[in-house]
Amino acid sequence: MQEFISKHITSHFPKMDTEVPLDALDDSAVVDDVVFTIDGHTVNPLFFPGGDIGKIAVSGTVNDISVMGAKPIGIASSVVLEEGLDADIVDRVMKSMGDTAAYAGVPIVTGDTKVMGAGELDKMVVSTAAIGKRPDYLDHDMEVANSYRKVDSRWCSDSNTRPGDVIIVSGYMGDHGIALLSFREGYGFDSVIESDVQPLNKMIEKGLRVGGIVAMKDPTRGGLANTLNEWAGKSKCQLDIDEECIPLRDGVVSACELLGIEPLNIGNEGKCVISVVPEMAEEVLKAIRSTPEGKDAAIIGKASEGPGRVVLRTEIGGRRILEPPSGDPVPRIC
Structure with missing residues (x-):
């Protein structure tokens, strides 16, 4: 995966003179002392012993900011749903995201929701981004x-x-x-x-x-x-x-x-x-x-x-x- 990302993805992007740039492949980037990261989550099954896709989405993104030494201050969430997905499942995942964000003390401040046709997606994909500041x-x-x-x-x-x-x-x-x-x-x-x-x-x-x-x-x-x-x-x-x-x-x-x-x-x-x-x-x-x-x-x-x-x-x-x-x-x- 690292080889694939370096050869076929980041190689096409312009290089920026930042303290922790994209091609360093750290867990987050740093631009003008703002720490920024994003993650896509495609867990199967959505719910498992000890967690679910919502808990992973928030935890993983908070952790990627934190391991740079930064303090996470806000999360953005993008959710893509399969048409026909039970609303109770959506509620369970969103409640888990909210509870995890509350425990971490990092609010979900913005987001986006899309729906794809039945069979075009495996239930749900959650992408989360976050910013952090230098404490x-x-x-x-x-x-x-x-x-x-x-x-x-x-x-x-x-x-x-x-x-x-x-x-x-x-x-x-x-x-x-x-x-x-x-x-x-x-x-x-x-x-x-x-x-x-x-x-x-x-x-x-x-x-x-x-x-x-x-x-x-x-x-x-x-x-x-x-x-x-x-x-x-x-x-x-x-x-x-x-x-x-x-x-x-x-x-x-x-x-x-x-x-x-x-x-x-x-x-x-x-x-x-x-x-x-x-x-x-x-x-x-x-x-x-x-x-x-x-x-x-x-x-x-x-x-x-x-x-x-x-x-x-x-x-x-x-x-x-x-x-x-x-x-x-x-x-x-x-």
């Missing part, structure tokens, strides 16, 4: 980071990680993808896994107020493996990860073993990967763990000198290259 606590965060080493970007961008930085995940990996897959396909696993979908802006603010965070990203499509490889490539350093430190539920591991898929490739919708200067790592971890969204956060490794790759230290003491996924094993997770 004072991001300036504090970067000042703390700069007191230990030079930070190249004023934002928490993918290319900011440097050797020595500590990598934190905010909780269990793979919950969303397995919840959606097992419910959709009716596998009937013994363990009931619920989606992790949730807005993370309050948790992220807590971490930024401590200071020292240099990069953040939500590991959606392609999971943790894809996020870490993006960081390693853009930051031009090696990420050394301890497999046994990565939070994974037994049910997720068992499901992945049965299906023959890598749990680190499974998408998440309510988790964050954080890179922080080593001197502040324990304080940031403590702050994140004090929130409901980050109570299971863990340090999983650090960056080091080396080529842009991810090296996984296995539970039995071996080492292997963690490759980016060649394809998403769980289609339509968001």
